[in-house]
Amino acid sequence: MPHVPTSHFLLMALYALLVSVVFATLMKDTRQEQVRTAAMMFGGFLAAALALGWLMFPFPL
Amino acid sequence: MATKSTTAERPRAAAEPGRLAFVCVLSWLIPGAGHLLQGRRDKGLVFLVLLPLMFGIGLWLQGRLFPLELSDPLVFLGAIADRGIGLPYLIAYAADAGAGLVTASSYEYGNTFLMTAGLLNFLVILDAFDIAKGRK
Numbered sequence: 254m255p256h257v258p259t260s261h262f263l264l265m266a267l268y269a270l271l272v273s274v275v276f277a278t279l280m281k282d283t284r285q286e287q288v289r290t291a292a293m294m295f296g297g298f299l300a301a302a303l304a305l306g307w308l309m310f311p312f313p314l
Numbered sequence: 315m316a317t318k319s320t321t322a323e324r325p326r327a328a329a330e331p332g333r334l335a336f337v338c339v340l341s342w343l344i345p346g347a348g349h350l351l352q353g354r355r356d357k358g359l360v361f362l363v364l365l366p367l368m369f370g371i372g373l374w375l376q377g378r379l380f381p382l383e384l385s386d387p388l389v390f391l392g393a394i395a396d397r398g399i400g401l402p403y404l405i406a407y408a409a410d411a412g413a414g415l416v417t418a419s420s421y422e423y424g425n426t427f428l429m430t431a432g433l434l435n436f437l438v439i440l441d442a443f444d445i446a447k448g449r450k
Contacts, residue, residue: 257375257420264375264423268430271368275434278360279441 269298329446341442343400345435348442361438368431369402377424378414379406392425398432 258264277291329337341348346361380392396412397403406412412428415421444450 257418259419264420267371268423268427271364271371272430272434274360275364275438278357279437284356 265302266299269295269302273298329448334443334446337442337446338439341439342398342435345400345402345438348439349445352442352445354445357441361435365399365431365435365438366402368427368434369399369406372424372427372429372431373406373411375420375424375427376415376418377412377421377426377428378416379403379412379428392429395429395432398435399428400435403432 273291273294276294277287281287281290337348337351340351344362345365346358346363349355349358349361351358379396380389382393383389414424418424441450
């Protein structure tokens with residue numbers, strides 16, 4: 254069985270990075286806009302995931 | 315000053331229906347090929363590399379390629395999403411990959427990567443269609 258990473262944060266960050274880059278490439282036409290949009294989207298994904306993670310701490314599902 | 319990512323970013327005349335269909339099928343089969351065909355080189359290369367990579371990561375994470383089972387609507391929708399990636403799916407299917415390992419801790423992540431790659435390619439197909447129609 255191949256070794257796979259089990260870090261949830263690492264996998265979530267990798268997923269967020271790939272989705273951000275594809276979305277930014279789809280939405281924007283210039284490279285500068287694409288880079289800025291991808292960076293903002295990636296940061297937003299990470300911030301939202303961390304915020305939701307902390308919110309679930311006092312209010313477990 | 316911002317530089318254009320490709321040399322052919324101007325709207326152009328709408329393509330004929332046959333060419334529209336060809337662009338869509340090609341874009342489904344090879345992610346990004348519809349953009350490359352229409353001169354959107356940079357965008358096409360990004361899709362050509364990242365979407366199959368995402369699909370490959372999904373397989374590596376022990377994700378499952380769902381069968382087309384109408385009896386289970388969620389599995390059916392997952393199967394549609396999996397098939398959105400085109401040729402990488404067909405290669406994985408032919409190689410008997412994507413059986414999935416439900417006991418693996420990365421199983422759900424693998425499924426998410428596999429389905430998202432297909433769904434993103436559906437958006438890429440729509441974008442290629444819009445370009446061929448002259449809307450972009």
